Amino acid sequence: MNSIGYDICRTAREIHQHLSFKFKNYDVTPEQWVVLKELFEEDKISQKELSLRVDKDPNTIKAIVDKLEKKGYVNRQKNPSDQRAFLLTLTRSAFELIKQLDPLDENMIANISENFTEEDLKIFRTMLSKVNRNLKNICDK
Secondary structure, three states: OOOOOHHHHHHHHHHEEEEEHHHHHOOOHHHHHHHHHHHHOOOEEEEHHHHHHHOOOOOHHHHHHHHHHHOOOOEEEEOEEEEEEEEEEOOHHHHHHHHHHHHHHHHHHHHOOOOOHHHHHHHHHHHHHHHHHHHHHHOOO
16 A cells, blocks of 8 residues: 555646646646746736745746746836835737637646546645645644
């Protein structure tokens, strides 16, 4: 029998591989997709705020944003309240890309949650939250 950690990693890896395959023709990685989706939810946030929201290291976010900027999906604007910081905004091309990728993402979510009831999904999310909270407690010690 595999450990819970192994099962979680294997599942996350398979989801990542599936999304990578689906997004390959669009030249977008799953990590870049998460950033695009977060900026779609709320535009004009700082890289620091973005890193907190997607729970990624600020240096990793900077690298992802740099790539998205080179691809023409993200712009950096001066932050009027902090001249040392930038606000991130999506370009028109990014909105077009999101329209194309969102159905692929939604379809994948529908497929992996097929045969789950709403109650199953609620319990599953609760369990994942508990695992994450336990991990945070271990790391904080």
